[in-house]
Structures are given as structure tokens and as C-alpha cells.
Amino acid sequence: MFLKTVIVGFLLGVTQLCFALEPERSVIQILIYRQEPDWSAPWRFDAVQRAGGSGFVIKGKRIMTNAHVVSWCRQIIVRKYQDAKPYLAQVEYIAHDCDLAILTVEDESFFDDLPPLEFGEMPKVRSTVVTYGYPAGGEEISYTRGVVSRIEMSPYSHIGNRRLLSVQTDAAINPGNSGGPVVQDDRVVGVAFQGIQGLENTGFFIPPTLIQRFLKDVEDKKYDGVPLAGVNITSLQNPAYRALLKLPDNNLGARVDRIRPKTGASEVLRPDDVVLRIGEFPVASDSTILFQGNRVFCALGFQFGQSGDSVPVQIWRDGKAQDVKVKVTAAMDDQPEGNQFDVKPRYFIFGGMVFTPLSRDYLRNAGREGSDSSGAELTYELFFRSREDPSSAREEPVVLSSVLSDAVNANFSVRGRMLVDRINGIRIEKLDDVIRAFETSTNAQDVIEFGKHRSIESLDHAEATRANPNILKTYGIPKDRHL
């Protein structure tokens, strides 16, 4: 089930604190100025937006907050309570998949009177937690108290294509709370990060396991990501299926349904293997493990360590149990399917045609996802083709995002939003191929083929080459490419 999740962050006013107690002294207000690119005109940025969130002081003179609070930032200002002075901060590490970030402050005296908060253990369901932060609806620091409602794997909406462990609480988590600590017994047991549109009394926070994993991940000064095994495990409860696999009817074991190619799982697992145990956790037939008293989807078992770790897995194959090790990695090849941050979109412009890699950001920016035939084709290409028909999938599908009007392309019927199939006979597997296809052309006309029906447009190569600098100048584009 996919719930529509919505990030809570943003919104703030000036704060004047005159009274506070521990640990709120270490809760930080974060103001940011951000600017996001326009994916359909990738050299351009949208208007600067002001937004706000929360954070808290951790060991080593650092501030922890959410990745979504500081993504695409142009400037970060942090303020501590009872202090009007704005301090400039910078992102030291950012983890878009688990929505965490660590900031440093230029003037280290900022931390002088701020004791770092300590992390606690995973809170128990039904126990009470307090959130601290600077949410919308007022100026002062805000506390909300609630109980831990449940602990399970949920979609992380910042990245958009990950399900990780998260904790649900009925403590109000509102825009501006993002990045603020969730506290129990004076220890941080979570970082508030998202809510669900349309549901009341449901806020989510990032649990200590993910926070600790993140802190360990960056010990080597770089962030790799939450490791994944690359396997889709489904429940195995039908007696006939269990009988076919000669599996005892003991409510244990979930089935390997699909394996992502070129992953650790593809090396040792096969479809119809039955996963009996992941690490220390026995896997139940509904594909869950029991984690600290909570039934949680078993993929969690692969997510505790670091990229490159091997996780011991017990499987059932050919009627008997076997032990294997599955290498887990922080997969980055599915980035275009998720939201991307802080990296300017790549593009190449020739003859007024703007080529850019197809991505979730591009589709969202272009709007009308899948609602017309070309939108549907792009949606299929990005999210479905590599799974349904891997032999025809491209490494990095390229889209003609727009056509900058000029005499050289005035006769085009295509105006953009088309999947590029071939240019001058070269099949376009990635953006580099576009450049190669144009730059090695010896034909009088360049021929570009689009989409599954292979409609074509052509350009006079010499004219287009001559026109390109003027087109860039006319539209104020600094360079014909960003790669």
C-alpha cells in the first residue's frame, strides 16, 4: 500500500525566546533560502524560496536536521534560542535516502553554551515521546507530546523510491518541525520528518537505528547510503505453494519473487528461494521479522549495516536449508526514478533542441505524468521498461525536453517532451550519445527519431551549427551543455 506522504518542513518567523529548559536549549531553528532548477530548461533556476525547519546539536559541534530541510539551499541560517544573532551554516553530510543531514556552523562559538544531545534507544510502542521544534503557527519553540503509535517500513517521501524503517506518533508534527528531535528521557529517539496528507494525528520520525547507521556511514568522511539487497521478497502463505517447495507448514519463510540484476542478491539468490532468516532475524511467512517487539517487513534485515557488508541469510532451496551471504550495496542506479537533489541537471543543446536525461524530477516538472500518450511513454520508459522488457531498456533514456524557437527549427512539429530514439542512426542510450551523434555527423541533415512510432525531425547540420551560438545568446544560456 502506498500512502500519499507529504513532507513537512518550511515556514517560519522571527523567534524570541525568553525562557527555556534542557534539552530545548540545544534545539536549533534553521532558516534557509533555496533555489530549485527548472528541469525542462535545465540551465535555469526557479525563484528563491525561503523556508524553515528545526535541528539539534549533536557531538562534535554539529547540527543534525533533515536532508529535505537543506536541499538545494543557497544559504542556511541557524539561530539558537535567546539569541537574535544569525549564524551561517553549511551542509557537511547529506543523506537523501534516509532524509538526514549534518551541518557545521562557520562561527564555532555558536556551540559554546549548547550541550550536545545524546541519542537513546528505539522507543517502545505506546511509550510517550516529546517533539521539539519550530513549527508553523507561532514564533516560539513548540513541544508536542504523543505516544509511539507503530513502527514499520514506510515510504520516505524526500527520495521518493525508498521504504525504510520509520516510527509513527500522534505527537503533532507540522511544517517547521522537520529535523527537530523527538525526545524520551532526555535522549533523542528520533528526528521528525514527515506526515501523511489527509490523516490526523500521524507524524513520522526517523528511528535511532537509521540515525546511528548514518553517523557510522559518514565516519569515512563520505556518505554511501542505506544498503539494499536488490531482492523483492513476498509472503508465502498458500499451502499449495509451500507444498510445491517442500517447505514445512510452520509459518516461517518468505519467497524470493524478483531479483534486481547486478546486485548482491543476483549472485546468490534465485526466484522461489525461500528466505528463512536474515541476519539474526527469523523471517515469517508474511515476509516480516520481529524487530524489538515490532513486526516489520523483512527488507529491514538488510539495512542495518554499511554498503559492501555481507548479510548472512538462511534460505530454503531444493527441499533443504542452506546458508548464504548476500552482499548489500547502496544502490545508486535507480536515482532517476527518485527525486534528485543538489546536482544541476545535465543537458545538451543543439539547433535549439534541449536534450536532458529522463528523470522523476523532469516528469514532475513537465506535469501531466502519464496523462497523454507522450507522457505515458516517458513514464513507462522511466519506471517500467527496465523491469518488463530489460532487453530494450536504455542505460539513461534521453528526452527532448523543449525546442528553443529559431528559424533553424521553425518547421518542427515536435515541441518537446519526446523520448529520443535515434540520432543520425545512432541509438541513444545516454546523453553522451546525443553529443557524439551530432558531433560525428557527416550528413547534410541531422535526423532525430522520437518515441515508439519513430517519428522524425531533421535539421540542416551546417545551419544548425551556425545558429547554435545565437540561440544560446538569445535565450541567455551560458553553455550548450552541462554534463
Add this chain to the structure above:
Amino acid sequence: MKISSASKRVLAVAAVYDRRPATPPRTFGAHRAPLQNRFVKPLLLVLLFTCGTALTGLAQNPSAWEKSVVNIEVARKSYDYYQPWNRRNDRSAKIGLVVGERQILVTAHELSDHTLVRLQKNGRGKWFNASVAWIDYHANLALLTTDDATFWSDLRPADLNGKPPGEGAKLQIVRWREGKLENRQAEFTQFTVRQSELSGISHVQMELDSEIKGAGWGEPVITDSRVIGITASQAGRSCKVIPAQFIRGILEARRAGNQRGLGYFHFYWQRAENPASLAHLKLSGEPRGVLVINVPERPDNQPQVLQPRDIILQIDGFDVDMQGDYVDPEFGSLMLENLATRGKWAGDDVKLKIWRDGKPFDVTYRLPKYEFANSLVPLGVYDQPPDYLIVGGLVFQPLTVPYLQRWGAEWERTAPFRFNYYRDNEATKTNPSLVILSQVLPDKFNIGYQEQRWFVVDKVNDRRVTNLTELNEALQKPKGEFHVIDFTPNESLQRIVLAAGETERTATARVLERFGITTAIQITPKKAAAN
């Protein structure tokens, strides 16, 4: 005939990447008043009576049309594709036109799956039982008749020889309304080539502008004393009309014993407005013609005569311009798709002049017959209940557009993305149609699968399955004690295993009993030469 060029351009732009012309979303009866409002409610009747009299303009010879226009009432079965074993009763009201010896012309719309068709003349009085003598869903036309001689005694065939009207011509739409012949003004707008109401085929249609409400059910459109078409649909003030010329051609072919059905151009083309593309293809002379871009596998076994990058210069002797239009002697400028139906039938040859490799060629294109099964996801299913197969509570159905339309008015956006995406694909020999798991009716037999649905079946017991007959055959050959059902790759579930044999048969029987379903298998055999 002068054609409004502004609205035509809109059409042509949409046609660039798709051989099918743009059509507004299908309405399937959205614009009609419920039957009881039109015939039964006495209060409304009084009101309408007054309005009707006030608004009705008198035709030159009103009594003439009273002898040619009849009311039609259709009782029909309708189906719920979510629960394909269920049937409902529906009623439709239509208008018919006497066109010949014991022949009444109607549109095919909402005539399918009829259980009883009745006729009423003079707008009142006795209803006569009728039968459907002929129906063609692609042409959206049908002929009704009745054996009752008294019905025909004072009726007179209408003259279908109306000439195409000029721009802004004043026309009338005629129908029975509360026992009176209603005669409403309509203004001719344009001729366009549009997709037929019930089919993927395109042919010339007439657009009218009128204040009439609830039309589009076969009302004749007249000028002077002749019929120039019958209405096929209405959206807002705009009525789509099947022109008399198109109707005459089909009726004459039928009379001559030629009922091969409508053909079409089974390839994709785009406009040739980019001179650089024409230069690349070495076309000499003025820019003209259209570019063939995609030539899918033919549905018949005829050889392919076209290939991508051919430029079509002439079709059936008509020059094709770079917008893809030709000048029709009767209707003026029309999109080239119409040349597949202009006096031509499925299986006929059409002469094409094409440009290939820098030289002109003459080729002969044999028109394939338009069948719903030519698409991977058939657009229509008529005169048969929805096919389904239930095994142990798992419900399998063919993927069809009527199934997707069950998602409601916004089905093109709200039905599962992949199913909608597949609609754009042609049927091929290796991939002729799709079978889906549409739902699981819960039973202890299928525990663990009860939330699974909307997967495309790939193989059952290692045999490839593309239709329910193949599925049924594959289920006769279990793998030992099990059925192994593989779905095409997806994110949720790729395989289901069920117990085969006695356990399965008992479970299926139990599911049928519990959910009140009479039969586990409903498969309509393929008709050899269906319309």
C-alpha cells in the same frame, strides 16, 4: 465545399504522431436523458409539450417526415466488467429512419446485446416487435425490420440523396418528442475525418451546431426534403453526424451482397512540413506528401508494401499535401484516412504513389479489415457477455477497453497505468492479446493471494497464455499436483502456485456457490467472420 480551416488545424496537429485522428473522449450515452424522462414522467410531459410547440419550427412539409421517422426502444443486457458474471437490464431509446423496403436505418450505438427491439410509428401508439437485420459496429450503422405488415402500411422511405451542405447552411434535426414531430434548427460547421463512435476506424463525418438537447441517437438531419445524415453523438452544442454519402455506400454494398466490412490504413504517418526531412529523403519538387514512420505487423497475411521513410504522394489518384489532406470532390479538404473508406472496403486494393530512395514508385496497398482484435487491448466487445475464467477464486479476464472503462469517466487516467499504456499497442502474432488476473474471490484455497490483482498472465504450467482458451487448456495440464501461474515482470508478484485436481475443483465449486456465480467459465467462441 469550404471547410473551416481553424478547427481542422487542431485536428491535424493531433494527428501528427498517430494515424488515428483526435477524438474527444467517448461519451457512451453520457449526454442523454434517462428513458423515463423522455417518455414516462407525466409532469414533464406537459411542460415539454408546451416548450416543444413553441420551439418547433415547421419544416416545408412536416407530414412527410412523420411517415419516415420512427421511435425505437431497445431492451438490452449490460454487464459489469468488475463482476463479469453479473447482468443488468438496460433500456435505450433511439430514432430510426425508414430507408427502403421494410428497412429502418439506425445507429449501432446501444443496440448491442439487445433482448427486445420495438418500433413505434407516428410518435405514439402501439409498439411493434422488430429484429436487427444487419449491424456494423465499425460503421455505427444497423438496419431493423419487422414482419408485421400493418407496421409498414403507411410508412414511406426517406430520400437519402441529400447533397453535402455548404458552410453555415441551415439544416433541421428531426425526431419524435412526446407524440409530436420535433424539428430543430442546426447549422453546418464542417466535415472532418473522425474516429467512429464505437470503433477505431476513421471516416468523414459532419459536424453541426444546434441547441437541441439529448440528440445523437440516430435522428435524421435534413435539408429541403432530403436526408443528409443521421446523428451519431452530441457533446454540448456540437453534433456528430454520419453523412448520407457514407451511409449510401454501405447500404449499396450490402444490397450488392458485398459485406466485407470497412478497411483502414494500418500504418502510422506524420506530416511532412519539415523541408530538412524532405531534403534528407531526397524528395525533388515542391514539399508534399506525408512521411510513413511506423509500419506495424499486418493483421492479415498480406505482404508489406510500405516501409518507414516512404513519402506518400498520392492515394487512389488524389494528391496528398504535407498536412496529410487531399481534396475530396464532395467534401473538400479531408484527412487521408478517409481514402480507406471512400468507396473502398476491406480487402480492396488502393493505389499509392510513393517516394522511396530518391525515386517515385507505384505500390498497391490492400486494405486490412478493421477488427477489434487488431489491437492488443480491444476497443469494443459487443453482443457477448464478458469472458472470464474462475479457478479456485482467482478471476481471469481478457484485458479490454470495456474492462478499463469500469474505472469511470476518468478511466484513461485512473485505470492501472500499464493497462492504459498497453492500449497503444497493436496485436502481433507473438503478442495477440492479454489475460489478466482481475481479482481474487477469497476462499481458504487461495489464502495468501487474496489481495493480488491486475497482473498480466505470462505462462500457466509453463505454457504461454494470451487468451482464456489457452489458459483453460493450460489448466488441464498441471505440473504434478500444482498449477504454476507466472505473471509478466512487475514489482509486486510474479508467480502464484495453486493446488490442482480435486482440491481445486472443490474450491472452485465452493467459490461459485458462496459468491452466487452460475458458471466458472464464460468464453465466447471467436466468430469466423464477425462484423
